[in-house]
Amino acid sequence: xxxxxxxxxxxxxxxxxxxxxxxxxxxxxxxxxxxxxxxxxxxxxxxxxxxxxxxxxxxxxxxxxxxxxxxxxxxxxxxxxxxxxxxxxxxxxxxxxxxxxxxxxxxxxxxxxxxxxxxxxxxxxxxxxxxxxxxxxxxxxxxxxxxxxxxxxxxxxxxxxxxxxxxxxxxxxxxxxxxxxxxxxxxxxxxxxxxxxxxxxxxxxxxxxxxxxxxxxxxxxxxxxxxxxxxxxxxxxxxxxxxxxxxxxxxxxxxxxxxxxxxxxxxxxxxxxxxxxxxxxxxxxxxxxxxxxxxxxxxxxxxxxxxxxxxxxxxxxxxxxxxxxxxxxxxxxxxxxxxxxxxxxxxxxxxxxxxxxxxxxxxxxxxxxxxxxxxxxxxxxxxxxxxxxxxxxxxxxxxxxxxxxxxxxxxxxxxxxxxxxxxxxxxxxxxxxxxxxxx
Numbered sequence: 184x185x186x187x188x189x190x191x192x193x194x195x196x197x198x199x200x201x202x203x204x205x206x207x208x209x210x211x212x213x214x215x216x217x218x219x220x221x222x223x224x225x226x227x228x229x230x231x232x233x234x235x236x237x238x239x240x241x242x243x244x245x246x247x248x249x250x251x252x253x254x255x256x257x258x259x260x261x262x263x264x265x266x267x268x269x270x271x272x273x274x275x276x277x278x279x280x281x282x283x284x285x286x287x288x289x290x291x292x293x294x295x296x297x298x299x300x301x302x303x304x305x306x307x308x309x310x311x312x313x314x315x316x317x318x319x320x321x322x323x324x325x326x327x328x329x330x331x332x333x334x335x336x337x338x339x340x341x342x343x344x345x346x347x348x349x350x351x352x353x354x355x356x357x358x359x360x361x362x363x364x365x366x367x368x369x370x371x372x373x374x375x376x377x378x379x380x381x382x383x384x385x386x387x388x389x390x391x392x393x394x395x396x397x398x399x400x401x402x403x404x405x406x407x408x409x410x411x412x413x414x415x416x417x418x419x420x421x422x423x424x425x426x427x428x429x430x431x432x433x434x435x436x437x438x439x440x441x442x443x444x445x446x447x448x449x450x451x452x453x454x455x456x457x458x459x460x461x462x463x464x465x466x467x468x469x470x471x472x473x474x475x476x477x478x479x480x481x482x483x484x485x486x487x488x489x490x491x492x493x494x495x496x497x498x499x500x501x502x503x504x505x506x507x508x509x510x511x512x513x514x515x516x517x518x519x520x521x522x523x524x525x526x527x528x529x530x531x532x533x534x535x536x537x538x539x540x541x542x543x544x545x546x547x548x549x550x551x552x553x554x555x556x557x558x559x560x561x562x563x564x565x566x567x568x569x570x571x572x573x574x575x576x577x578x579x580x581x582x583x584x585x586x587x588x589x590x591x592x593x594x595x596x597x598x599x600x601x602x603x604x605x606x607x608x609x610x611x612x613x614x615x616x617x618x619x620x621x622x
Contacts (some may be wrong), residue, residue: 210282211268218300225282226292227268227373229258244304253305260307262507262600273355277304286327286599287312288606309602311609317351317617323355323525332357334521335590335618338529338586347588350619355521358452359386359592362567362574363424365456365464365517367527370546372436372444373417373529374539384414384541388431396499397462399427414541421565422549426462433461450525458488465517467494469510472502480513502522507598509571516572525588528563528578532586536537546578552611558582560622570598575611581620589614 209231213224225244229236236257238250245253247398260266263284270281288309294303312323324331325509334352338345349355351589375380393405399586400423402411410420416432419425433441438459445453468475468490475490482490519527536543546563552575554562561580568574576590591607 184450189248192557199294201461205538209268211271213268213271214273218296219276220273220295221293221300222275222296222302223271223280223292225277226257226294227266227424230266231264232261237500239294245305246297247507249303249305253302256305256307260284260292262288263602270570274453284575284606286329286595286603286606287323287443288602290602299562304363306327307607308611309605311606311613314610314617318434318611320614321353324593327595329594330354330357330594331358332521332587332590333614334361334590335614336525336588337586338525338532340586341401344510344533345586347525347529349522349525351617352521355449358455358518358520359594360516360518360569360572360574361435361513361519361524361592362569364519364576364590366420366429366567367524367531367565367576368441368444368448368450368459368541369429369432369436369529369530370417370421371448371534372440373432374534374542375444375447376436376440376484377413377539378534378537380538382413384417384436384538386413387411388413388416388435388475390431391425393463393498394427394430394434395465396424399425401425402427414545418545418548421545424449424567426466430462435461448523448530450523454484456519456586457484458491460517460543461492461495463492463499464491465515466501467497467499467511469515470501472500474505476501476510476513476515479515507570509569509596509598511569511572511594512596516569521590521592522593524576524590528576528588529586532578534561544549550577551575552615554579554607554612554615559615568604570593573599573603573607575607579615583621585621587618 199558209227214221215221217226222244229240236254241250241253265285267283270285272279275296282290282292291308294302294308297303307602313318320333321443332354334349334355336347336349339348390405390407390409392407401424402419416428419428426602441459442457445456468479479490531542547561550562551564559579559581563578566575573593578588580588
């Protein structure tokens, strides 16, 4: 699930870049006696301002054909502020800012100025943190300001069901936001229904205005009244994290079936997600109008069930003022631990037999990480991204046939840009390199 389903863009034009922070707030001093130095300083002023990056401001510093690109690049930096300069290189006609985001991601901002002193090239490059041993993961994530969990587990498939055997990890029993990883439980409920013969992969699901309100990706253009198959919806739910497809599937199998899947999938506390919230319901609580966050936070299980019922009775109306603010601070999310994630991945593979065999292909259609496929011939994946919550998980089988589950959960008190996902994936790739795969 991406935040795109929630977002109303804040990158509209603003005529005021806000009060520029003092140079000391940036870290390294930036000289402004050259056009490139001036633009470098202007960049730092803008990305550390309280004002969103907008068209009006960017046009004061960039050539016309670079405006949109600079808005996008600086917008990502702005969401990850404060941005600190660890070094500055000023050269003839160009400048390079070596910076760090508020969560420690190292980046280079390279800009070039033309004869009129306007920026005609603006590139931002991410530098992955060096991960050579397990403790390096904790060192990096520990400085990120996030509550976090990660785990690498071997899956023992010698018995009738796969069992997780942790090899490395931190906070593996801590219940943290799952974001769209929760959709694995929906897929497990679908797999069980297919095995039972109560649902078929070719069964038609009807698209409705209500379902479309929570957002879709490749199915977005389909009008209300059109139909998609259960198989297509399941694939979109996993590969594209399609929110509409998820609610269509929950509607088909019933929330009770998903609650049973929580138990079958080994969730440590199924009661904490019972009644199981649909995306319509949770989005309405977390980002909809009226604002129910504080009520949700204070409510007991019966009160939360009443709030879900209340939201179920009305359309989802997103509140633009809260689309970039985390709801997990109020407990409005789907929750689970690294151990839960490993168990549900193992349970899905156990269930992927007979009529439910397509589950294996559904999970592996988009691997989500670049790995050597000779070493990792099967990669099943599911991640998630909601404001403040970033999650990744994989069920990967190595070349010897040994399965592993690798997962990461990060929870911040504020929204993070797409750079955070790229930064975390750089850590993930190095984590896979440390998995003790036999020769």
